[in-house]
Amino acid sequence: MDRIGGDLVVETLRALGADTVFGLPGQHALGLFEALRRAPGLTLVGARVENNLAFAADGFARARLTADPHGPVPVTPMIVSTGPGALLTLASLQEARAASVPVLGISSQVPAAGLGGGRHGYLHELPDQRASFRDVVKSTHVVRTAAQIPTALREAWESAATAPYGPVWVEIPQDVLLAPATLPELTSVRAAPVPLEPLPELIAEAARLLDAAENPAILAGGGVLRAGAAEPLRELAEALRAPVLSTFGGKGAFGWDHPLSGQSWLEDWHSTEFLAAADVLLVIGSGLGELSSNYHRFRPRGRMIQIEADAGKLAANHPALGIHADAGHALRALAAAVSRRDPDGRAETAVADLLAAVTARLDAQPLDLERRVLGEVRAALPQDTPSYWDMTILGYWAWSAWNADGAPIHTAQGAGGLGYGLPGALGAAAARRGPVLAVSGDGGAAYGFAELATAVQHGLDVTWLIVDDGGYGILREYMTGQFGRAHATELARPDLVALARAFGVPATLSTVDTLRADLAAALATPGPAVVVLPAVLRMFEPTHLDK
Incomplete structure (x- = not known):
């Protein structure tokens, strides 16, 4: 097949330095995925849901940046389709913006005839898709003709890679992606972020x-x-x-x-x-x-x-x-x-x-279980193994107590949305050799169960620790502390071990006494694994001296 607009996108990304693209197909984005299919030197990593795809791209960028902070800024392309697919990435891109993570989001758009007040009624059409992203990402870029593709992507890449780093968004109409390419093959596109030096x-x-x-x-x-x-x-x-x-x-x-x-x-x-x-x-x-x-x-x-x-x-x-x-x-x-x-x-x-x-403050509180669990998790990690944490009580402990020397930690505390742990870790596993740890509570884990299929499909080396306390544990604590009781925090949930095994993922029901050994064994075995720890953990009391 002759080159099309989608090939111009892929050629530009390769010239800019991309070697991995995160993508989930959709009707308007078929031209992009056909170009990815025949593109040499680009690895495509998928996901089952677009918000998890964006978290995975975020995790990939953080892993690359941690491994080589003095190298090229690891701008990470992510490709989704129009409307519903694009909108599902917004919460994840909010985290990337808050945490200054360089993700390059690319979405298709309805045909150009449906834009700018033209013909209406296309599937997935939004009155103004760009407006949905304008206040979430660092910058937005719109393509309306094939000739604009290399410049728009270069400008977006430079924006993402200029301090402060951050996610950016590019949208390209379906017909532009499918139309025959009239530009020659693109190999020399370069981005030049300007260093932000102090006065x-x-x-x-x-x-x-x-x-x-x-x-x-x-x-x-x-x-x-x-x-x-x-x-x-x-x-x-x-x-x-x-x-x-x-x-x-x-x-x-x-x-x-x-x-x-x-x-x-x-x-x-x-x-x-x-x-x-x-x-x-x-x-x-x-x-x-x-x-x-x-x-x-x-x-x-x-x-x-x-x-x-x-x-x-x-x-x-x-x-x-x-x-x-x-x-x-x-x-x-x-x-x-x-x-x-x-x-x-x-x-x-x-x-x-x-x-x-x-x-002394911690010793005065009944927190032996919490301190022991976090210590066992830290002790189980091989040197230089990164971890990705969801918004869960053990994650809140890690914010304060985790020793990140030789164990880089990445959390969703930038924007604070649920569901980051597993997909972030899957992205990291696509970026490095060696194991990655994901940590979630049972509430946050439910956001990502489908991505166990992604882990199996790509053979990603992620061990997922799920602390099962029967609900949204941190919200239970907040509500009980403020109102004396909790509401809407208790959750019906599946047998987590059986669920993981149904995806073909080895799973272990752990205890506090066996946690270190169970995690160490899972991390030492290549490929995905799940360790479930039934435990009700509590947060520490900060004891404000101003009271």
Whole structure:
């Protein structure tokens, strides 16, 4: 068959650097999938539902970015059909936007005759499909002729790969995708994201403030990880003798057991006060949103410096010296600009006192089960095995307590939607060799049961831990805590072990005593596996000192 518009899309993606595409066919997108069928060098990974497809593309991009943060930005193409298929990706793209994940969404569109006030009544037609995505993704791009395809995709790719990274959207009419291609084969399309470098005078002022500080502290966010800036962060912290706490999205940016590491207990009032008491607080790669600010109870009493790639977040929640920059460029510049202090042990003592206070608070609560379960999961993971977590009580524990050194963690805490764990892990498994762990509660797991078929079809090496507490456990806790009782949180559910086996996936009914061994065995065996742990876990009480 002669080349068609769909071939122009695939050729452009290959030229831009894509080697994997996530896709789910649909009537208007057939031209794209015919082009993918005959495209050399591109792997197509499917899914059973479009929202899970978008989560998988997100997981793939995060895995690639974690593995090589200094390489090309892993913009990950995802292809779906018009209308219902496209709309199903919105909640997943909201997570990608909140977590700054570079996903390139491509959808078909009704024929051009049905656009711009023309002929109406096409299947899957929306009055304005682009408008549905405009306030969810970073940028939208519309193609109306085949000649516009390479430029639109290049612009979208550059947008996704420019700090702050984020999802973008391109739509192309069905008839354009199916029409004979008149352009020659495309091999030289290149994207050139512009580096987001800090203004030198702002770095000089930040260095002056930090050098004059008697009690500096650092809060490291996800932007540090995305920039691959862990090393300049360590250099800066050690030069300043400044304690470093990490946001939930920034776990792994600073060594968990480093003497200056206050870890990431950001829902603990001791940590909130520790940061608030700094005379100069440097916030890097975080917008200081709800979770990072202890639900907006954080009140800094000293000066604040905020380095953030998203200009809209600069000084948005607290007054600050705002530096609009990629965290990597800014940290390298700052580390070179500040004066090095002699160690005197004060910062290390302050960090030790902070962690002792957090530990004492936990020890005073009946949380042995929860702490043991999380410890068993962490101990079961082989070195460098990533994990993908749903919005579940064990996941909430992991936000604070997970040691991400040698065990990268990815969660849905950006937007907070259910269902991320399994499809995110499937995407990661498509990006790497070796096992991946997914963690869900039984409520979130129900969003992704169909993707067990995807795991089997593609032979993806994912072990899925499902903590079965009979319902939406965290909502049960929230409602009981606020109203004294819960409503609509208890769930009828299948036999989870039998369900997994029906898909041809090995499954184990575990206990707390056998959890580590069951997980380790599943992770050591290539291919998908399910481990079900019946357990009712509880959240810790933060104990706010301001009450």
